[in-house]
Amino acid sequence: MRNKRMFYVLMAIVLVVPSFLVTANLNDHVEAAEVATGEYASKDEVVYATLSPNGERQEVYVVNVFDVVEEGNIVDYGMYSNLKNLTDLSEIKQEEDKIELTLPEDKFYYQGNLDNAALPWDITISYLLDGNEIEPTELAGKDGNVEIKIETSANENVDPIFFENYLLQISLNLEPEIFDNIETEGGVIANAGKNKQVTFTVMPEQAGDLAVKADAVDFELQAMEIAAVPQSMSIDAPDIDEMTGEMNSLTNAIGEISNGVGELNTGVSDLNSGVASLRDGSGQYLNGISEINGSSSGLIDASVAIDEGLAQINSSLSESSSEMDLSALKELPNGLSQLAEGLRQTADGLTKLNENYTAAYSSLDEAMVAIPEYEITKEEIEALKTSDADSEVVEKLLETYEATRKAKGTYTATKEAFEAVNPTLTEVSTSVTEMANSMDTMATDITTSLEGMNVADSIEELQAGLATLSSNYKTFHAGLVSYTDGVGQLSSSYNEIHSGIVELSGGTDELESGVDELDDGTDTLYQSTKDMPEEMQEEIDQMIADFDKSDFDAVSFVSAENEKVNSVQFVIKTESIEKQEQESNEEEEEEEPKGFWARLLNLFKN
Structure with missing residues (x-):
């Protein structure tokens, strides 16, 4: 049995050793040979x-x-x-x-x-x-x-x-x-x-x-x-024709808004100029009516003196016509003439005042009519606040809009009083002129009567005339007092009107400034958005270029x-x-690796 095993071992050695020799010989041959460039x-x-x-x-x-x-x-x-x-x-x-x-x-x-x-x-x-x-x-x-x-x-x-x-x-x-x-x-x-x-x-x-x-x-x-x-990956450019079309519509709308605001700016500028003229004319009118009101007390005092004088003359004639000294009566025509001249000056002042008032009122009415009737809705106000317009300018514009609406509402409510001033001034001026003419007529009649009058024969007639004149003058004096009271009330009331006009002028001035800034803002907005479609395309192209790494x-x-x-x-x-897992205390036995010869010998073990 042992001889048989040895035989197998020798046979294995005979088979293996030549293969090692052949392999070694081939490797030496390959290394010796020249290898081509790959x-x-x-x-x-x-x-x-x-x-x-x-x-x-x-x-x-x-x-x-x-x-x-x-x-x-x-x-x-x-x-x-x-x-x-x-x-x-x-x-x-x-x-x-x-x-x-x-x-x-x-x-x-x-x-x-x-x-x-x-x-x-x-x-x-x-x-x-x-x-x-x-x-x-x-x-x-x-x-x-x-x-x-x-x-x-x-x-x-x-x-x-x-x-x-x-x-x-x-x-x-x-x-x-x-x-x-x-x-x-x-x-x-x-x-x-x-x-x-x-x-x-x-x-x-x-x-x-x-x-x-x-x-x-x-x-x-x-x-x-x-x-x-x-x-x-290559990135294809998106189709933005619809978007750019909408952007063009938007920029065109912004352009129309800018043009509209430009026209509004021109209109507001004209309105402000008209209101400024109205303010100046109103100031002149206020000064004139104040001067007339200031002279009213002197006019009343003079009329009172005339009334007292006529009463005294009439009384004197009644008491002792034979002993009456008529030298003072000769001064009456001169006083009446002076009073008539004062009344004519007053009438001229009222006429000039009426002309100034008419011009000022015409400017006021034109300015007020020029203020648009439309109302800005809350939605439109919110849209304006959320737009790209300057928020401070928008707030000024809205404040001015509210002030303008309030001023127009006040004017509409008081327009009837404004319209009544012109006919009243005309009527008062006509009445004063008629009183002046009456004073001149009385002065002329008295002078003529005194020159051709036989005192002894006409004293009773003179006394009767003076009594009638004294009585009628009291009526004239009452009318003159009513006139001066009316001038005083007009002066006081118009002072408030003039204050409102001055405030309106300040509001329209701020409105013009605000609309001017708004005009600049909308123009800037239009200039910055008119090329937006092209800029958007350029931005998209640049973005695609940044992320397209296909090259x-x-x-x-x-x-x-x-x-x-x-x-x-x-x-x-x-x-x-x-x-961390707990370490195992058991040591695994490592199997010693077997070499070639050991594995070869195992082939022949029973």
Whole structure:
């Protein structure tokens, strides 16, 4: 039996040793032969990185993928600390950053580890438990409201081409047994099997400030996955013809509003000028009526003196006509003439006053009629307040609008009193003129009577005439007193009217200023919006250009000397956060690995 076993061993040695010799001989022959230069169509790089739960870089390695179209020697570049052939057992030679490969015609993979390699993004991850920041190692197994914050930004020490052209997709898998009431801003929550997956997307050239909140029980977290790929999709320009058409309609409407406000501004300017003229004329009228009212007391005193004089003469004639001294009577015609002249001056003043009043009232009426009758609704006021017009100007305009409406309402209510002033002044002026004429007639008659009168024969007739004159003059004096009272009331009342006109003038002046500012504002608004459709198209084109990375040409992450780079992708994972398992005290016995000869001998054991 033993001889039989030895026979099998010798037979195995005879069979195996020649194969080793043949293999060694072939390897020596291959190494001795000259290998031709190979060619590859493209190269892909997949960068794998491992981060701590806080986002600190731990390990980075690159899997290089060649699409070989002609076998032979190929040179690649990269400052790798360790190399691993992932395709076959052929040797990879490295001299500093130069890697020499002998590749067959097919796909070829090899891995290179990078020490101290920086990623294009700075990634910071922080954790809060019930609002308080906590280390991830301390968070494992805890209960409470958990917030995970992820911040991404450009790493200034790395070629910015990746940050400018790559988008980041960050995914978190949350187990329903641990997490509930999941909330996020800017992220998308979706079902991924039994778990909830929260996905964030950070566009090229953008920093990320991301967060997810949830209620956690016995906290643990699977590894976060971060993928970075080129934003290579082409973006088609949207059809905005309908929108630009509406914008054109809007800008045309704004232009019409601007033109309308311009016309309003012109009308308000004319209104303000008219009201200013009315204010000036009203001031002159007020001064005139005040002067007349001031002279009324002197006119009344003179009339009282005449009335007393006539009464005294009449009394004297009645008591002793024979002894009466008629020298004072000769002065009566002169006094009557002076009174008549004073009455004519008063009538002239009233006529001039009436002319000034008529002109002032005409201006006032024209200005008041020019104020539009329409009312601005609350909806229109709210729309004006929420427009782009200056809010301060709008408030002034609304205040002036209210003051103008109030002034027009007051004017409408008192218009009848205004219209009654002209006929009253005309009637009073006519009456005063008639009284002056009567005074002249009396003076002439008295003078004529005194020149041709025989005192002895006509004293009774004179006495009767003077008695009639004294009686009639009392009626005239009563009318004169009523006239002066009316002038006094007119002067007092018109003072309030004039104050209202002055206030109206101030309001229209503010209105003109406000409408002028509004005109400037609407014109500025029109000028700034008339080109809005074209500007909108330019903004959309610029936005598309910013996000359209379809013309991006990939470059190597490892070395600028690498050529024919088809794509570079980043696959980044964080370490998971897990509770510490209790260490087992049982030591597993490790089976000692068996060598070739031991395995060979086992073949022959029973």
